Amino acid sequence: MTFTWLNGGVTHMDGGAMFGVVPKPLWSCKYPVNDLNQIELRTDPILIQVDGLNLLVETGIGNGKFSEKQKRNFGITEESTLEEDLQQLGLTTDDIDHILMTHMHFDHASGAAKWEGEKLVPTFPNATIWVQKTEWEELRQPNIRSRNTYFEGNWKPIEHQVKTYQESVEVVNGVKLVHSGGHSAGHSILMIDRGGEKIVHMADLMPTHAHQNSLWVLAYDDHPMASISAKEKYLVPAIKEEAWFIYYHDYKYRAIKWDESGKEVQDAILRK
DSSP: OEEEEOOOOEEEEEHHHHHTTSOHHHHTTTSOOOTTSEEEEEOOOEEEEETTEEEEEOOOOOSSOSOHHHHHHTTOOBOOOHHHHHHHTTOOGGGOOEEEOSOOOHHHHGGGEEEETTEEEESSTTOEEEEEHHHHHHHHSOOTTGGGTOOHHHHGGGGGGEEEESSEEEEETTEEEEEOOSSSTTOEEEEEEETTEEEEEOGGGSOSGGGOSTTOOOTTOSSHHHHHHHIIIIIHHHHHTTOEEEOSSOSSEEEEEEOTTSSSEEEEEEOO
């Protein structure tokens, strides 16, 4: 199994929103913040090559999907070079077999469709796209709050490719999406258990290494108490099992393994 992080673009979001009720003097000691009170959040899809298949976790923010106003509001300083990154690996977007979406917020799903002239078309035309059932139902009828992150242009072009699941789905042997809720009602995490190695992608329940504390949840979370419960259920035991945690958003780390106590970093892979 091979993991390769692709450049899906960069956003900068309000630090207070990203850390919710946690006071700034606490979270700013763990994650850098700029003069606009924004923190850097990468949107780097993870290519997993296993059993002769190419799996992609999330899709980045794509290209040409945002107005200048949106770029300013979301602190977008760089768009995706995913297609070029795949070319360097001898692949194209046609070679992606499965896309594992933890949820469909704009910073995860905007790369799923691209402009072809005046029309939006699937970026990964041969892929099966896995989305949790509640997430898929809610994004097509967003409420007054969620319509600011569930964009029709991200899901409508790909709806014929989508497969849904309720509690969990094992896409490949030992590679499983598990419904967690919390960040959104249909949010899921990725759990990998192969060859005696455990790898967990907590997605936006732990978007950065600084969100390891179960109580440090986002103001963006639709169901913050569910986020805390899910972190206690999945994150805490995985730390004790010395699992690797992989990241999509973190500015510094691609992966971290903590010691059993969860207080010391035992091993890490840095973003180059």
